[in-house]
Amino acid sequence: MKLLPSFFQDTSTVELARALLGKVFVYETSLGIISGVINETEAYNEEDEASHTFGGNRTPRNEVMFWEGGHLYVYFTYGMYHCMNVVSESADYGSAVLIRSVIPVEGMEIMTKYRYGDTPIPVFPLTGERGKRGSKKNLCNGPGKLCIALGITKEQNGANLCTKDSKIYLEERGYHFSEIVTTSRIGISKGQEKMWRFYAKEEDLKREEKWV
């Protein structure tokens, strides 16, 4: 069952960032289902100097951050990488949660192809040249890496995660982390005082026997 709009809209962005840990990100692609447990996030909102939307700054690039919670915001950075965010709160308030890492669940073979260039769909930059074959741990542990592994580009920017026929969505599957760490965010200069990064260690991952 897909997470509903209320899940994304009825809490603050910082609370949502925490609540997203343990949820499963799912992408139904033409090659098969790709999914992973979210284990690292960061919150960004209009009151935050590090946010694209600081002070209500609304541009073509960050437009999706102002849509209602439950959309996907994808942007391009460092001239090489995409980063993916889950839009939060209500329409016309610019806020989102950056997904920094997931633990692969389904479709690791597809992720490996996307990361290392064995795919017949050669869409992603630099996938063939770099690095060593991904272990489960190394495949999606970073905001740029996970977009390559999951096949997320600007084409998916603005996708609605909550419609009946959406191919990209989030689910509750009973995954649970025993310990959540709260820290300052990575790669920002302003807003370092905000403790808006949340992560869990992979070895803490547990799965309940039953789930809703």
Added chain:
DNA sequence: TACGCGATCGTG
């Protein structure tokens, strides 16, 4: 129209 920088990553 021009320029400087960045919510990164893998290698050294």
Added chain:
DNA sequence: ACGATCGCGTAT
């Protein structure tokens, strides 16, 4: 510690 590489925002 550093270079790759380009879209976007800000300034001209």
